[in-house]
Amino acid sequence: MGDLSIFLQHLANGVSLGSLYALIAIGYTMVYGILRLINFAHGDIFMLGVYITFYGILYTPLPWWLVFLIAPAITGCIGILLEITAYKPLRESPRITILISAIGASFLLQNLGIVIFGGRPRAFPVPKLLNQVVRLGGVSINIVAFIIPIITVLLLMGLNYFINKTKTGMAMRALAKDYDTASLMGIDINRIISITFFLGSLLAAVGGIMWGVRYPQLMPLMGTMPGLKSFIAAVIGGIGNITGAVTGGFILGLGEIMLVALLPRLTGYRDAFAFVLLIIILLVKPSGIMGDKITEKV
Amino acid sequence: MLEVIDLHVNYGGINALRGINLTIEENQIVTLIGANGAGKSSTLRAVMGLVKKQGKVLYKGEDITTLPTKDIVRQGIAMVPEGRRVFADLTVEENLILGAYTRSDRKAISRDIERVYDTFPRLKERSWQKAGTLSGGEQQMLAVGRALMSNPKILMMDEPSLGLAPRLVRDIFEIINVLRERGNTILLVEQNARKALERADYGYVLETGELVLEGPGQVLLEDEKVQEAYLGVTR
Numbered sequence: 001m002g003d004l005s006i007f008l009q010h011l012a013n014g015v016s017l018g019s020l021y022a023l024i025a026i027g028y029t030m031v032y033g034i035l036r037l038i039n040f041a042h043g044d045i046f047m048l049g050v051y052i053t054f055y056g057i058l059y060t061p062l063p064w065w066l067v068f069l070i071a072p073a074i075t076g077c078i079g080i081l082l083e084i085t086a087y088k089p090l091r092e093s094p095r096i097t098i099l100i101s102a103i104g105a106s107f108l109l110q111n112l113g114i115v116i117f118g119g120r121p122r123a124f125p126v127p128k129l130l131n132q133v134v135r136l137g138g139v140s141i142n143i144v145a146f147i148i149p150i151i152t153v154l155l156l157m158g159l160n161y162f163i164n165k166t167k168t169g170m171a172m173r174a175l176a177k178d179y180d181t182a183s184l185m186g187i188d189i190n191r192i193i194s195i196t197f198f199l200g201s202l203l204a205a206v207g208g209i210m211w212g213v214r215y216p217q218l219m220p221l222m223g224t225m226p227g228l229k230s231f232i233a234a235v236i237g238g239i240g241n242i243t244g245a246v247t248g249g250f251i252l253g254l255g256e257i258m259l260v261a262l263l264p265r266l267t268g269y270r271d272a273f274a275f276v277l278l279i280i281i282l283l284v285k286p287s288g289i290m291g292d293k294i295t296e297k298v
Numbered sequence: 299m300l301e302v303i304d305l306h307v308n309y310g311g312i313n314a315l316r317g318i319n320l321t322i323e324e325n326q327i328v329t330l331i332g333a334n335g336a337g338k339s340s341t342l343r344a345v346m347g348l349v350k351k352q353g354k355v356l357y358k359g360e361d362i363t364t365l366p367t368k369d370i371v372r373q374g375i376a377m378v379p380e381g382r383r384v385f386a387d388l389t390v391e392e393n394l395i396l397g398a399y400t401r402s403d404r405k406a407i408s409r410d411i412e413r414v415y416d417t418f419p420r421l422k423e424r425s426w427q428k429a430g431t432l433s434g435g436e437q438q439m440l441a442v443g444r445a446l447m448s449n450p451k452i453l454m455m456d457e458p459s460l461g462l463a464p465r466l467v468r469d470i471f472e473i474i475n476v477l478r479e480r481g482n483t484i485l486l487v488e489q490n491a492r493k494a495l496e497r498a499d500y501g502y503v504l505e506t507g508e509l510v511l512e513g514p515g516q517v518l519l520e521d522e523k524v525q526e527a528y529l530g531v532t533r
């Protein structure tokens with residue numbers, strides 16, 4: 001009986017880690033879909049989301065659940081600001097210029113983080129309600145491992161509705177394919193780009209909060225690894241494709257946990273797993289699992 | 299209604315337009331003809347604010363030269379771009395809904411979608427299909443329908459009949475007539491110079507970025523140079 005319940009435990013952990021990768025990966029893929037830009041600062045936006053929540057809980061009188069709602073919105077606005085300051089002025093420039101700006105923005109946010117938040121790791125104040133363990137068969141699982149996938153699925157359903165059913169979502173899909181024709185429809189390109197950054201950053205912050213609850217340690221550089229892996233998840237799924245990003249996130253999360261669970265000797269290679277998977281995908285299907293042919297936008 | 303004054307367009311050293319002037323009166327059909335590369339599309343794109351330009355564009359006497367495209371559309375000018383440019387991943391219906399992006403009168407929008415479907419029954423049958431799966435001719439119908447959805451006062455069409463079967467070409471020109479009867483103003487760029495000039499109140503002939511001839515459609519039809527260069531008349 002032990003084997004099955006341990007397997008279930010790993011499954012729950014894998015699914016919840018995959019959910020977090022998926023939430024972050026969506027931001028990479030949405031921005032790429034619209035701007036053909038890899039937003040290297042996205043992992044640092046994730047970090048900011050966690051810190052904003054941290055300060056919100058410790059230094060404001062607001063209840064934690066309200067902070068959990070407000071912090072992602074603030075992070076979303078920071079995402080808009082990032083685009084306006086670092087990317088918008090370069091929209092007509094060669095793509096490599098914007099890419100360099102993204103790398104610069106990432107360094108800037110990390111170092112600002114070190115200056116403002118301090119380089120010392122801090123402990124995330126996990127609300128008691130979320131810090132509970134349920135016993136399932138012979139094993140104990142943190143309830144967060146169940147809550148994370150549920151919240152993720154709800155958010156994905158909301159995002160799906162927004163993208164497919166609302167006029168703004170349609171405009172976003174149109175813009176991803178053809179700027180000129182989209183503006184001929186009267187679409188305000190700047191507004192749609194801002195909304196894209198808002199949503200991507202908001203989801204990253206939600207992922208960040210759940211990350212903090214799950215792995216309660218904060219550092220200004222904490223966004224790098226999750227950011228990198230989520231980016232890989234987006235590429236594996238087919239960058240530009242939201243379903244692909246989610247799929248890639250779950251594959252990566254589950255794969256990583258299962259690797260450690262089934263082959264404990266490889267635990268040290270845990271982080272390498274994502275990169276090996278990336279290399280395989282790039283060799284076998286460079287456009288990713290759900291990606292269409294990589295097309296240049298005119 | 300629409301006035302283009304001394305319009306210049308440069309593409310990194312290439313002078314695509316070298317100071318052209320157009321006047322389009324309300325409720326007229328005006329056509330712009332010219333050989334490949336003459337600058338017809340550049341003219342329309344410049345008016346819509348899609349390319350950098352020098353010169354002036356006046357709409358109802360107001361200067362719209364520096365307005366961003368989205369606001370020009372809101373003023374009541376729509377364009378059917380060259381080569382259809384439908385949103386391939388969106389359904390036919392979604393393409394039409396986006397055509398009405400600037401409007402918020404839901405009821406009137408769905409009524410107008412029905413009106414487009416009445417005009418192009420093929421689109422109605424395929425309303426849930428992705429636009430990318432339509433045939434070329436169907437995509438062209440969709441591009442025209444989509445532009446109509448913004449309820450434009452001025453409709454600029456860049457070679458709407460390109461690649462269409464003769465019957466559909468007739469349909470498109472029929473629509474142009476209907477639109478004029480409804481009070482619209484039309485600026486038509488056409489390869490099909492004869493058909494365009496037959497219907498046009500006024501026409502302009504563009505050659506390598508400059509206007510070389512203008513006049514009422516019927517007059518241009520009779521013009522020897524036009525006949526030779528654009529109507530395939532040999533003598």
Ligand SMILES: Nc1ncnc2c1ncn2[C@@H]1O[C@H](COP(=O)(O)OP(=O)(O)OP(=O)(O)O)[C@@H](O)[C@H]1O
Nearest residue numbers: 309312314332333334335336337338339340341380
């Ligand atoms: N984006 C661009 N970059 C550089 N040159 C361009 C660009 N667009 C157009 N041109 C050039 O400007 C000139 C006018 O082009 P335009 O598309 O306006 O012609 P056109 O009259 O519409 O031709 P056609 O009948 O083939 O559609 C051409 O010489 C073309 O090569």
Ligand SMILES: [Mg+2]
Nearest residue numbers: 338339340380
């Ligand atoms: Mg053209």
